[in-house]
Amino acid sequence: MTTITESAVRRRNGPDWWRWTGRLFLVLLLGFTVMPMVWMIITSLKTGFAAMQYPPQWWPAEPTLQNYTRLLDxxxxxxxxxxxxxxxxxxxxxxxxxxxxxxxxxxxxxxxxxxxxxxxxxxxxxxxxxxxxxxxxxxxxxxxxxxxxxxxxxxxxxxxxxxxxxxxxxxxxxxxxxxxxxxxxxxxxxxxxxxxxxxxxxxxxxxxxxxxxxxxxxxxxxxxxxxxxxxxxxxxxxxxxxxxxxxxxxxxxxxxxxxxxxxxxxxxxxxxxxxxxxxxxxxxxxxxxxxx
Amino acid sequence: MSSVQGQAIFRDVPGPAPKQASLGQRMYTSRFDYLYIAPALLVMLIVIAYPVYYTIELSFYKTPASLSLADKTFTGIDNYRTVLTSAIFWKVTWQTIIWTVLSTLFSFLLGLGAALALHRAFIGRALLRGLLLIPWVVSAVAASYVWKWLYHSDFGAIGALLNQIGLTKGPVNFIDNSTTSLYALIVVNVWKEFSFAMIMLMAGLQTVPESLLRAAQVDGASAWQRFWHVTLPQLQGVSTVTILLLVVQNFNSFIIPFIMTGGGPVGSTQIWITHIYELAFLRQNWGVGAAYAVLLFLIMMVLGYFYVRALTRGDDKRAGA
Amino acid sequence: MAGIVLQHVMKTYGNMYAVNDVSFTVNDGEFVALVGPSGCGKTTTLNLIAGLLPMSGGDISIGNRVVNDLDPKDRDIAMVFQNYALYPQKSVYKNLAFPLQMRKLPKEEIDRKVQDAAKLLDITHLLERKPRELSGGQQQRVALGRALVRDPAVFLMDEPLSNLDAKLRVQMRSEIKRFHHNLNATVVYVTHDQLEAVTMADKMAVMNGGLLQQYDTPANVFSNPVNTFVASFVGSPAMSLIPLEAAGNSLRSPEGWELPLSPANVRKAAGSTTKDIVLGARHSTLKLHKSAVPGSVPGKVYTVEPTGDVTFAQVFINGAVVNISLAPSVVIAPDEMVWIEFDQDRMHLFDGATTMALQAA
Structure with a gap:
């Protein structure tokens, strides 16, 4: 058990520290979650040729919907x-x-x-x-x-x-x-x-x-x-x-x-x-x- | 009509304990209750009871590759002996343990963190929760393809990213490399299922009484102490169910390793389920596959006992008629 | 309207009696309160009358018709529940209309009856609201309205006032009493609050441990409790009970004093199966003295509670707490030694072994 003064000090500093840790954690987690989905969409907008490049095109040079039209035609x-x-x-x-x-x-x-x-x-x-x-x-x-x-x-x-x-x-x-x-x-x-x-x-x-x-x-x-x-x-x-x-x-x-x-x-x-x-x-x- | 008006009735000792109705009598009285569950039971019986029986039977026979049941021969516990003495059994078991434990641990921790961070109301919370839940909703098949592409040794985005920030040089092999493949798949698995833990724990957090946290605050507990002494104990029930479900789910994973690596390279991502599949369907070794399956039943029964106990905790305290 | 007869009614759960051989008759138009501590079987008894639970034995008739095997809907009863059980998804109007719809009444008649009931209970302005938008008292009225809208033979009420605050409870108590008077309805009313039973009911059935202890008018139950349980349950503050020992013409305390008994009480005490006798007395029959007088026993003041027009004191006598009411002018302090005088004509003697009231032979 801590004394009351000790925990009172910590309480004053506590919530902010906790909230910022939480936010940082959420941002990182969101990145981890969303990144694969974003990359899936970006890739789907490329031609087969554009996808096979190294280093990859982080953003498609010539975005195309041809993959979708082909699937839905x-x-x-x-x-x-x-x-x-x-x-x-x-x-x-x-x-x-x-x-x-x-x-x-x-x-x-x-x-x-x-x-x-x-x-x-x-x-x-x-x-x-x-x-x-x-x-x-x-x-x-x-x-x-x-x-x-x-x-x-x-x-x-x-x-x-x-x-x-x-x-x-x-x-x-x-x-x-x-x-x-x-x-x-x-x-x-x-x-x-x-x-x-x-x-x-x-x-x-x-x-x-x-x-x-x-x-x-x-x-x-x-x-x-x-x-x-x-x-x-x-x-x-x-x-x-x-x-x-x-x-x-x-x-x-x-x-x-x-x-x-x-x-x-x-x-x-x-x-x-x-x-x-x-x-x-x-x-x-x-x-x-x-x-x- | 007899009237007892004004009459004092008193019995100072309760009569003898009533005779209990026999099981048959009680079943007869509640015969209509069974009608409600009959359809569910019928479906479950067809799709579960028969396969379980059949699997147990197969595990004691040697059955030809054609699966022609007429030609099967009884071999006793030979199939079990084959399983337990084969070198690959221990390799696969060890990999299954690593896969299950690490996947469960990280899914639970990420889910707990997310649930705690999302517990406080803020603008956009519902949207954020929705985005975090997407991996859990999309099919494991889709997830496997997307991550396979991310891990691609020539054109994969992750390898390229690591190169660009200078952490590695040249192409990186994640899943074509027997030392990293299992861990690479665990990342995918955690990505897929941490939000299941998150949603369960979020639901659990809402049942933590606010007054308890207030009381702890008045008593001088720091945020960490409140979490450790109040929130966490209150989450124990949900956590038990969640962890058990994660363990079962991970132990039974099939799609991610099957589609991403097919158990390779050199068996480095082979876990029980994929191994059973390979034995039965690729090598037509039905008996040994069935023996594995029966052992797996036994493990699951043990886990299932704890699972059911955790789920039905407090169930009989609830009112019913 | 109709009476209700319960004969040897039983309800068992496994090897436990929830209701054990309960028999009583509710006459047409009577207001009967089922009262007892929680778990005494009173709500179970009500549910058996309603047909919500199957009986394990015995017979129940409503209006000369045996209803043992009838569904609740065919028993011609209405019920008001402790939590009101208003259908949350339906408006007040639809809540009131539901019992009539189930009986396939024509639309115009339903509307007329709902409006009448709403007017009677002064809830016309609430008809379009949902239950969750109502206060506790308003929900209570709607629940009553749903019960009376179809003019049933019997009203069953399961602790209808226990969810209300104290002030509203007193107000609704008189309204329900008025409602019973106006409709001349047969009412069975379950409560754990003996005061509600005493103030509202024509007769009260006191239950404990699944057994019917006493069934009589509140006045008779109050003045002639059949055993120590009823004596201590009915009345507020409760009757004080002091365990003593018979000794010739008096009662002896282990503390050393003796209380002489009147000849009538001596005859009563002689009927006890053992020497153990419990002396019972209501607070209003006791007199407090600051010094010893003949026929008084010593005690020590525990607490003093002035309420304005009367002061209640608790006094320890022979290890038992004795309630006594005093004029507000009396000044006593905790831990003070006092002497309590008993009224020989209004004291109760109970058999210490069987707990039954002792009668003059």
Whole structure:
């Protein structure tokens, strides 16, 4: 323990010192975070020739959008393929998200409100799904999908992605339901609602932020997934973006500006989605999951 | 109708303890509750229970490269023996430990620093938080390509930058060099996931009661003492969950090493998961790969126990009906 | 309107009794308070009447109809919750309309009833607001309004005043009483505050440890508590209880003094199962003397609390704290030795072993 005078002196000097350290730290961290993204964009604005120079052009001498127009041109072969991948990703991610919410909402509600035998065990089992890496399930799931006739279909991906998203979705949503006073549902049931009506009219509207947060998480997870898509899909026409762009550029591996443009386009939807809705995600973590 | 008006009713001793309903009875009474979780359980059962069973089975057999299950032969624990006696096992394990520990440590520290610096409100905080979160949101595939390009030995921006400020001379090899490759990948991994720690800890910080910090201030605690004695203990729960999740995530990393180096050069970035992938899919050595996977299950079960315990702390104290 | 009958009602959690064999009858139009310390089972009992929890045994009827297996919505009840449980996303108007919508009433009728209820509770100007924009007292009125808007058979109230500040609580207390009087409604009212129960209720049911201790009018509970628990729970300040020993025609203290008993009290004391007897007395029945008088016992002043028109003093007698009320003119100081005289007709004797009140044989 320090004496009061000692700490009083330190308190007078303390906050400023702390604040400046914090600011410096944030600036450095921001540089570390943003630099790769900036370089990705700068490179994507160069021609293949301009990118292969030493020392590099820190700013493109002749900025060009040709990499983007080529990827997004529906009349060219590359554009057609790329747009196809994009559409596949969008489709798989959207369906996964909808199903994840439909499945997670009742499960989270039950884990929050009911005390049935086996509740803890089942809740643990659901949470444990997060512990297993995708790779160790590849072989058995591939065989399973083959048996179900789902290989080379988006169904195989959707079914698999559903299980990635579910544990966190259930956990986040359960946190939300835990914070909704049970008296609101009791009041509704006394006011003439059935259990189900109380859930639909009272609980659901109050858990919208949680459902939005869950949806973002599921969507991003599905959009970014690589390993299963890489294994389950062999047909070009079915491929999603993370696998698709790889196929593209491993053929002529040196087209770095094109690859950067493709990763940029691939990142835009999830980044925009997340930035617009991030407050829900942060709120979900703060109100539900982290607080005990 | 009997009336007990004006009558004093008193029982001085509580009756005998009630008979507890049997498990079956209780399950029957809550049979409708299970309907809520049935869809989730069904999906999880298909996609988890079967693969786990199948992997365990594979690990005790020798299965031909064609994966034709009819031709597999039982070999007992041979596959496990192969795993534990091979020289590469210890090399890969050591690299996995370095990868997991360093990635977790730096992600957590950067995330904690960012969360603390962002806790105080200032103009542009939401924007800054958003920018810092982008790496966590973009796909690991995109991150791997971007960093591969940054590390490029001929035209990479980082090498060129180091040359220009005079720290190095000539091209720098980051990932084509077996002494630096693992650490270069750890940087990418930290870049990708420190903001996960940040967002978790930011959420945790908001639950630190302001009154506690005020009380500490009145008691004469310096900013550092307040952090050390008040904030940090309050963050313990979130920190445990965050660190556990980071450890699991890092232990299970695949995309970054797979795309950036494919485990090379000379196996210097090979970690458990990429090694399992290589054994199974590139060498069709299904049994040994499965044995690795089962060992990994066991490790994960141990981590999972702590994870679940941390997550559900205080859960039963909450009201429910 | 309708009465409520509880017969041998049970609620168990695992191997614990939350409500243990509780039976009582609420007559049509009666205001009954369920009162007891926290965890005594009073809220559980209310939730069983509401149907929010399944019963483990017994029967509950509302208006001559057994409701054991009915959903809350089919029991024709309304409930006011401790935290009001107003639907946060709905306006006051929609909160009031919700019970009517659930019963599929026509729109015009809903509007008429909501307006009537709002007028009755003087909340018409708040109808478009959201609950979080209201003060505690206003939320309380809205909660009441939502209960009375559909004219239920029974009103259940779960500590409706405990979230209000002291002044508002007194005001709402009389308003609820007035509301009960105007509607001639059957009300079951849960509270941990015995003063609320005594001031508002026609009858009070005192509970402890899941057991119903006494069910009677507040006046009878106050003057004839059945055991030491009820005696110490009801009344403010509480009845003072002094553990003593029977010795012939008097009670003896381990401190050495003896208190002679009247013949009636001697007969009561003879009914005790052991020699241990607890002497109970309300503050207003005690007299304080500065010197020993016959029939008084010695004590030491602990604290003195003047409140204006009456002064309360706490006196240690035989290790027990005894409350006594004094005229404001009396001057005593802490640690002063005083003598307390008991009123033989208004003292209570309890069996020291069973805690039951002793009756004259």
């Amino acid at each position: 529906p009349s060219g072969r590359i554009g057609q393929d790329f747009l196809h991948y994009f559409w596949n990703s969008l489709w798989v991610s959207t369906i996964t998200t909808i199903l994840a919410v439909v499945v997670a909402v009742p499960a989270a509600y039950a884990f929050s409100r009911f005390r049935f035998p086996g509740r803890n065990f089942l809740f643990f089992a659901v949470l444990l799904r997060n512990m297993f890496p995708a790779v160790v399930f590849l072989v058995p799931l591939f065989i399973l999908m083959k048996a179900l006739g789902l290989v080379n279909t988006h169904g195989s991906l959707i079914l698999t992605y559903l299980t990635f998203g579910l544990p966190l979705a259930i956990w986040l949503l359960k946190g939300f339901y835990d914070n909704i006073p049970i008296q609101l549902e009791q009041a509704a049931r006394i006011d003439g609602a059935t259990r189900f009506q109380a859930f639909i009219y009272i609980v659901m509207p109050l858990s919208t932020p949680g459902i939005i947060a869950t949806s973002i998480y599921s969507f991003i997870g599905a959009w970014n997934e690589y390993i299963y898509a890489y294994t389950f899909l062999t047909k070009q026409s079915q491929m999603t973006l993370p696998v698709g762009i790889q196929r593209f550029f491993s053929e002529n591996a040196t087209d770095w500006p094109g690859l950067m443009a493709a990763t940029f386009i691939m990142s835009v939807p999830v980044v925009v989605l997340f930035l617009v809705l991030q407050k829900y995600f942060v709120r979900a973590l703060t109100e539900g999951a982290v607080k005990h």
